[in-house]
Structures are given as structure tokens and as C-alpha cells.
Amino acid sequence: MRVLVYGSGQLAQMMYLAAAPLGVIVSAVDVSNETVVHPVSKEPTGVSLQNAIEDANAITVEFEHVPEHLLLDADKSGKLFPNVASILAGADRVREKALLSKHEIPNCPYLIITDVTDLDNVIASLGERVIFKASRDGYDGYGQWRMQSADQLEKLKSEFAKLDLVKVPLIAERMMQFDREISLVGARDSEGNVSCFSLAENLHFEGQLHVSVAPITDLSDSLQSQANEIFEKLATAMDYVGVLAVELFQCGEELLVNEIAPRVHNSGHWTQQGCDTSQFEQHIRAVLGLPLGAVDVRGVSAMVNIIGCTAFSRDLIGIAGAHLHWYGKEVRTKRKMGHINVVADSHSHLGNKLAQLLAFLPVEHFPELEAEANRLKNYTK
Template sequence: MKVLVLGAGQLAQMMYLASAPLGVEVMAVDVKDNKIVNPLSKSPYAIDLEFAISDANAITAEFEHIPEKLLALVNDSGKFFPNVNSILAGADRVREKQLLDACKVANCQYRIISKLDDLQNITADLGERIIFKASRDGYDGYGQWRMKSEQDLESLSQIFEQLDLQGVPLVAERMADFTREISVIGARDNNGNIACFDIAENLHHEGQLHLSIAPATKLLSDTIEQAQSIFTTIAEALDYTGILAVELFEMPNGSLLVNEIAPRVHNSGHWTQQGSDTCQFEQHIRAVLGFPLGSVQRQKVTAMVNIIGCTSFSRDLISIPGCHLHWYGKSLREKRKMGHINVVADSYQDLASKLAQLSQYLPSEYFPLLATQAEKLELLEEN
């Protein structure tokens, strides 16, 4: 069987690797030129896009920002999963907000800015601490502006005046005073069956995910039920097939606000490669091909450490028991995700010890959260 993936980055690469044991061949579309390539080697195949679409049993995507013509073409095939509406909701924050509101799912209070006049009296509605997000093409902290007080509004207005707000509106959100970010990642098959992985706790630095820990520490059963209920509501509203990620803010009172959704395999789910019975990449392939969903039973406590903008470290880190390196083979660029490390452990205390060991192999300027989080996990076990 064959799956065609729109996008030829690391997520397509990891789907390729997870699919091979199932006897499933994965090919990728380089969306810059529509060439069909091997997701691992990036070598082109001697076939064109039309043949690849007709030859595939299922078509999916590794990211949301798919050119409209390509999206329409694969949609016409009837083989595209999750579906176009899901991809569009993940690619456009205005559509995403409309989806969440239609589902009656709590999210950050917001206002759509499609012209400068929409900024009038904004602090009366949202307060002085506001984050402005480009509705499209923003990720990892890009396309975002933070307002810490009303005094910042004048300088921000000058920036926004240079933008095409009609074409790409901004979503202005009240900054939530959340306790932490967590994410629920799960799969829904085409029969409506749902299987969610353990909830992960996500730690960010300068707008990028640096570290995920699964399961999230000190999770209440009510929080787990609430998160899974939100996931189910969104997945069913979209008639979703495949892996869906829902990022959530946990508030001091225990309630959850949806930060954003991702209609694809997700960075905060990479821990499943070593930490779960079935990883998110295999689970996605199972779902889009109509295979039975795999077990999401967690194997151990797991941390995922992103390698961002860095190649200067020793591969000897894999000498740490339970430490697994996943390298993407990309050229070095600032803030670029070059790979990740999964660390599995028997307990949070064991994980703390392994993360502390790992920090000795990695330059602290690129991994600023690692040592501190190891200390927190060690204290967690003592309480």
C-alpha cells in the first residue's frame, strides 16, 4: 500500500520510517515544485504528481500551509485525510477561532484585526497584555507581536500599518495567565473510534517548544477527562481522520483553554516513538489507510528534547540508557529544528537523573531549560 504525504520535511521522514514495518510505502510531495521525492533521502522519483495521486491508497499532509491548487487537486481524488476543512482550520487562526467557538470550546478571548480601526478600545475588551498573531503562516513564535502595556499600541500600530490586514488579518488575544501548556494528541479513524495518548507537558523558550514530558506531572483526573473531551468534540466536529494535536493552557482554577490545534502529527508527540506502544506516526498511517488503531499504552516516563539551531554536540549522548537520537539531516539555520532526543525512564526521578546526564553533552545556550527541568523533576519525586 502507498501513502502520499504533502510536504517533504522531518514529519514525512518519520512517517516513512514508521510505515516500513507495516509494508506501507510513503512518498512525499515537495510543495515548492510538486516533485515526488523519497522522504528520507529526498531523491526524486521518476513519476509526476498526477500519477502519484492516482497510485496512492491515501494522501495526507505533514503541515497545514499547503498551496490552494495542490490542496484542491488532492481533495478531488477522494483520498485525502484528514480533510480540507481540517487543514484550513489549522492553517488560518481566524477559521480556527470560528471552529472553537462553534464547538463551544473555551479559548483565549480575542478580537479579529482586519483594519487599523479595529484596534480602537481594544484594551477595554482584552486588557493591556495582548498577543497579536498573524492569522496565517506564523509558527514557532514568528508572526507574533506582544503588547505589555497600552503604551506599546502606538508603535505596534505603525508595524501593523505596513501589513496587509485585509489579506492576512491578525488575531488579537488576551494573554492568558496560565499555569502551564499541555497537549493532548490522539487519533480518530474513519469509523469514529478515538485513541488519545498520555497528555504531555510542554516547555517553551522564545516561542519555540524545547522540551515535552509525558505524562505531564501532577495531572488531575478531571484535567485528563476535560482535555480528552475537548479533543473528542473538535475531532468529531471536523469528522477527522488521523492524528490531531490540541494545545491547551491549564489555568490556575483547573480549567483548560485551547491555544491552538494542529491537524497532523505534532512535535509534542515525538515522545511516543519510544514512550508508547504505537507511535503517533504509525498511528496516523493506520488511521488514514483504514487500519485498526494501535494501542496508546504508555511504556515509560518520557521526555522529548528538541535540538534547535545546533549541531555542536557529541553523539556519545546515546550512551545514556534510554536515550535515543532522531536526526533530521537538514542544513543548519538559526532556530531551525535539527532533530530531537527522546529519553525514557522508569520514573520522574530516573528521568531527572538522565536529563542531568544529557545536559553534560549539550551546549547550555541551545538547551536552556534542560538542567533546570531536571532539578524540578528531582524535587517532584521527593515531595
């Protein structure tokens, strides 16, 4: 069986590695030049895109910003999972907000900004603390602006006046007072079967994910059930097939949807060692119509992103339960170079292992790790 993945980055690479034991061959498409490449070496395979589409049993994506004409061509084959509408909803915050509103799924109060004059209503509608997000092509904190007080509005108006807000509108969202950021990664198959992983707790720095811990601390059955219900409602509404990530704000016992990602997701990398079935294998299973795998956790896991650096000691894999995943990229500021998964039998033991990990890493590139290690070490529930 063959799967063709649009996008040729680390997520396609990890799908390839997860699919190989199943006897599934994964190829990738470099969407910048529409060339079919090997997902690990990135070398062209010599197979035309049209032939790769014809040979594939299923076609999928590793990121939502695939040029729309490529998605439409793939969709004609009847093999594209998830469907085009789902992918476009993840790529465009205006579509995403419309989806959430239509299905009455709780999310942050917002306005759509298509003209600078729309900003005159922002404070009255949303308050003084507002986050502005580009509706397309924003990720890892890029394409975002924060307003902490009303006196910043005029400066933002001047900045936004330089943008084409008709072509790429802004979403203005109330900056919520939330307890923490969590996410749910799950899968739905073509028959409507749904399977969700445990909730993950996510720590960000400058808009970029640095550490995920799963299961979350203070996880209740009601919180997991609420997240699962949101996931199933969304996935069913979109007639979704594959792995879907839902990023959430926890406000007391209420969950608000922040964003969705129609693909395997950074906050689900912990499943590679922390679950019976990884998110990557689960996605391959779903898009090919194979049975979904079990998602039971193996203890408690953390995923630590390696961002913008190569200067660390690979001796870290000597820590029991530590696993290195390297992407083979050239180093660049804020670029995800790889990640480390760490598995332990409790949150406190996980904290001890994360503290050990610090000895092998340049601390300046891991600004959230020490505090998180200390928090978990002292967690006794």
C-alpha cells in the first residue's frame, strides 16, 4: 500500500518511519516545486506527481498551507484525506472561526478585521487586551500582534494600514485569562470511529511550543470527556478522516478552542514512545481504512522541542526513557531541529528525568525546561 504526503518536512518523515513496519510505502511532495521526493533523504524519486497520485492508495498532507490548486488536483482522485474543506479550515482562521461558530463550539470572542476602520469597534467589543492574528500563513507566533492597553491601538492602526486586509483579514480575539494551554490529538476513520489520545499540557515561549506533557497534571474524567466531545463534534461536522489536533484554553473547568490543525501535530509527538500507537501510525491507519490502534498511555511523557540549535550532547539518550528524534535540517533561528521524548512512570519521576536532561542541553535554547522539571518533581497527586 502507498501513501502520498503533500509536504516534505519532518512530519512526512515521521509518517514514513511509522508506516514502514506496516508495509506501507510513503512518498512526499515538495510543494514548492511539485516534485515527488523520499521523505527522509528528500531526494527526488523520479516519479511524476501525476503517476504518484495514480499509484497511491491514499493522499494526505503534513501541513495545511498546501497550495490550493494542488489540493484540488489531489481531490479529483477521490483519495485525499482529510478532505479539502477540512484542510482549508485549518489554513484560514476566518473559515476556522465560521466552523466553530456554526457548530456552537466554545472559542474566544472575536471580530474579523477587513479594514482599518473595523478597529474602531475592537475595544468596545473585546476589551483593551486583544490579540490580532493573520487569517492565513501565521504559525509559531508569526503573524500575530498583541494589544495590552488602549493606548497601543493607534500604533497598530498604522501598522495594519500597510497590510492588504481584504486579501488576508485579521482575526481580533479577546486575550483570555486562561489557566493553561492544552491540546487534544485524535483520529477519525471513514466509518466514523473516533479515538482520542490523552490531553497534553503545552508550554510556549515567544509563540512557539517548547514542551508538552501528557497526560496533563490534574486530569479529570470530566475534562477529558469534554475535550473528547469537542473533538468528535468537530470531526463529525467536517466528515474528517485522519488525525486532527485541537488546541484548547482551559479556563477553570471550561475548555475554549484556540485553533485546529488538520494533520499530525507537534503536541502529539509524545505518542511515539508514550502510547501503544503513535499519532503518525494512527494517521496512516485512518487514511488507508485500517483499524485504528489502541491509544493507552505508557506512563507519563514529555516532548521537548529542540529549536534553533545543534549544540547539545547526544549522550542524553543514556537517560532511561529518553529518545532523540532528529530531523536533519540546517540550523536556523526558531527552526524546529528535532525533539526529545522522555517517558517515566509518574509526573514526579518525569520531572527528575527532565532535570537530568538539562545537563546535556544549552539552557538558553530551552527556556521553559527547568521550571517545568521543578514543577513536575514536586507534583505528588
